[in-house]
Amino acid sequence: MNAVPFDTWSAQAPDPRFSAWLRESSEPDWSAVTGHPFATAILDGTAARERMRRYLLQDLLFLDRWTALLGAAVACADTFPGRLTFARFLGQTAAEEEASYFDRALDALGVTPGERASARPEPATADFLALMDQARSSQDYPSILAVLCVVEWSYLGWASRAGEPPADFVLREWIDLHEGPDFRAWVGFLRGELDRIGPALPDEGREHVRAVFRRAVRLEADFFDMAAEG
Numbered sequence: 001m002n003a004v005p006f007d008t009w010s011a012q013a014p015d016p017r018f019s020a021w022l023r024e025s026s027e028p029d030w031s032a033v034t035g036h037p038f039a040t041a042i043l044d045g046t047a048a049r050e051r052m053r054r055y056l057l058q059d060l061l062f063l064d065r066w067t068a069l070l071g072a073a074v075a076c077a078d079t080f081p082g083r084l085t086f087a088r089f090l091g092q093t094a095a096e097e098e099a100s101y102f103d104r105a106l107d108a109l110g111v112t113p114g115e116r117a118s119a120r121p122e123p124a125t126a127d128f129l130a131l132m133d134q135a136r137s138s139q140d141y142p143s144i145l146a147v148l149c150v151v152e153w154s155y156l157g158w159a160s161r162a163g164e165p166p167a168d169f170v171l172r173e174w175i176d177l178h179e180g181p182d183f184r185a186w187v188g189f190l191r192g193e194l195d196r197i198g199p200a201l202p203d204e205g206r207e208h209v210r211a212v213f214r215r216a217v218r219l220e221a222d223f224f225d226m227a228a229e230g
């Protein structure tokens, strides 16, 4: 685990971006997420139906709070262009694929509307919801960004390993949602915001962002572990 302060690290790093420092500081958890066996099972088409069912039901709870966190980014971004980018993304995810994907996938997995409405967070989900609530209520743009960036960038990490697409649309579309030029550009934007804002923070501000980023990466690993077990 990299515990080196940003200034020391950036003086000798080949890619001295603030977001690269955050990612390096999150090892070995970062690689545990992007190389997770459950992600691999989605990619190679072997993820069991029962597990996808539980994973997506928990992710529906996650997505509610994620949407709220995007709203906080709209409210707290420090520039007008940045605010518009968050607003555009929020509008797209609310309107388009994400919502329709969940409906179709949960239907295909035989999840009834009653089961959807009564789903309760498992411990890993509850911890993630708490982190998102904390970032949202802090109204602290760097902390909000750190959580958003982990959620998107780590998913791009595993989805980039895609080979032959699985035949089952539940798996195939889930991979497609986290890959492709638009999604890459969005992750690039989030990293760019951290790269712009992080170096300007005082030391304790940078350490706080690093702690939030690490916590989010740890929770992504726990979330996949939850999906993979049982």
Ligand SMILES: Cc1ncc(C[n+]2csc(CCO)c2C)c(N)n1
Pocket (backbone or CB within 6 Å): 059, 062, 063, 066, 093, 098, 151, 152, 155, 177, 178, 220, 223
């Ligand atoms: C636990 C968990 N972590 C990350 C994602 C990825 N993700 C969440 S919202 C969103 C934006 C829509 O493209 C993406 C990519 C997830 N679904 N579940």
